Amino acid sequence: MLEAFGVTKADEGIYRLLLRHPPLTRDELAERAGLTSAELGPVLARLEELALVNPLPGAPVRLAATRPDAAVEMLATRWQERVTSARATARALLAELPVDARHRPEDQVEILFGQDAVAARFDRLQRAAWHEVLVLDRPPYAQEPSEPNQAELEMLARGVRVRGLYAPEALEVPGAFETFAQTIAAGEEARLHVDIPLKLAIADGRTAILPFSSDEREMVDSAFVIHAGNLLDALVRLFELLWASAIPIPGQDAPIETDLDRQLLTLLAAGLKDDATARQLGISVRTLNRRVSELMQRLGVRTRFQAGLQAARDLDGRS
Numbered sequence: 001m002l003e004a005f006g007v008t009k010a011d012e013g014i015y016r017l018l019l020r021h022p023p024l025t026r027d028e029l030a031e032r033a034g035l036t037s038a039e040l041g042p043v044l045a046r047l048e049e050l051a052l053v054n055p056l057p058g059a060p061v062r063l064a065a066t067r068p069d070a071a072v073e074m075l076a077t078r079w080q081e082r083v084t085s086a087r088a089t090a091r092a093l094l095a096e097l098p099v100d101a102r103h104r105p106e107d108q109v110e111i112l113f114g115q116d117a118v119a120a121r122f123d124r125l126q127r128a129a130w131h132e133v134l135v136l137d138r139p140p141y142a143q144e145p146s147e148p149n150q151a152e153l154e155m156l157a158r159g160v161r162v163r164g165l166y167a168p169e170a171l172e173v174p175g176a177f178e179t180f181a182q183t184i185a186a187g188e189e190a191r192l193h194v195d196i197p198l199k200l201a202i203a204d205g206r207t208a209i210l211p212f213s214s215d216e217r218e219m220v221d222s223a224f225v226i227h228a229g230n231l232l233d234a235l236v237r238l239f240e241l242l243w244a245s246a247i248p249i250p251g252q253d254a255p256i257e258t259d260l261d262r263q264l265l266t267l268l269a270a271g272l273k274d275d276a277t278a279r280q281l282g283i284s285v286r287t288l289n290r291r292v293s294e295l296m297q298r299l300g301v302r303t304r305f306q307a308g309l310q311a312a313r314d315l316d317g318r319s
Contacts, residue, residue: 007050007075014043015052015065023062050075108232110225111212118223122201122209126151129160129203134239136200138167148182156187163189165242167196191246200235208235264291 007015017033018024024032030040044063047053052071056062066074112118126133126149133155156162164183184190202208205228212222226232267277278288 007052008046011043011046011052014040015047015071018053018063018065019068023056023064025060025062029063050078108227108229110227112209112223112225113221115221118209118221121223121225123151125201125203125207125209126155128207129155131204132161132163133204134200134202134236135162135164136196136198136239136242137164137170138196138199139169148179152183152188153186156183161189162187163191163239163243165191165193165196165239165246168192168194189248191243191248193242193246196242197238200239202232202236202239205232205236208232210235264288 014029014033018029021032026037026040026044029044030037033040035043044053048055051074052066053063054066056064065071112121133152152162162183180190198210200208200210207228208224208226210224210226212224226235263281264277267280274285274288278285281288283291
């Protein structure tokens with residue numbers, strides 16, 4: 001569990017052993033771990049350097065494990081400091097390059113081949129983000145769309161801002177609303193737009209990934225990776241223009257009474273047909289029409305699209 005922070009499996013085993021027992025002397029710990037004192041010494045030195053193990057005052061000296069929540073927080077802070085330092089070093093090294101070698105076109109665009117390579121790079125892009133990720137989303141998908149995007153949930157948990165723009169057809173994918181509800185509850189800002197021209201993800205305004213082909217059969221099998229430059233700046237500008245004219249997906253604080261109504265209003269604003277809307281919500285078309293009529297009366301509008309827009313505007317006014 002702690003290998004991501006540079007803690008070896010053997011070191012973590014000793015840490016876990018101390019967690020399960022009251023403070024132990026070095027000899028007691030070595031005996032329980034089945035190690036000699038010489039074998040245990042380097043492990044304890046690393047654990048103490050990482051502040052995962054602390055010697056308690058008194059004689060003989062006993063060792064206690066740091067609480068896991070505090071230990072992980074310290075490890076994460078230390079790791080983040082190292083990443084920040086590495087980035088600063090990279091910028092300093094970049095300054096040493098000749099000016100004409102810093103922005104070579106061949107260094108600003110990569111091409112990925114294979115669905116696994118595309119999915120893995122997208123996952124890396126998310127996990128490397130520290131400030132904001134912008135996403136244009138439409139089918140098809142390189143990974144199962146009904147499964148939670150664990151990398152995104154982790155990003156949101158560590159304070160990264162995520163803005164997602166979704167095509168209406170993204171809502172027709174089975175399980176889409178459950179996934180939306182989870183990510184929006186975790187903090188994603190999500191909107192709908194009827195004209196999403198391409199799939200796109202941009203991390204921290206520095207790196208973008210987008211399909212190599214517009215052919216739906218090939219869209220998930222190859223991709224461009226774009227690094228900082230005029231092309232990336234244009235992609236960020238495209239996202240912002242679409243974001244400004246998009247419709248917010250109602251969240252839990254929208255002025256509507258039930259989750260079903262919240263989903264229904266989103267689908268109305270997206271312009272989905274009755275059959276697709278009813279299928280997505282798991283209700284009959286007859287029940288759908290009755291719920292729509294009740295919502296229109298409640299919101300004081302005359303058309304279905306107005307109902308969706310009105311709910312979106314009410315939500316947008318609260319944000």
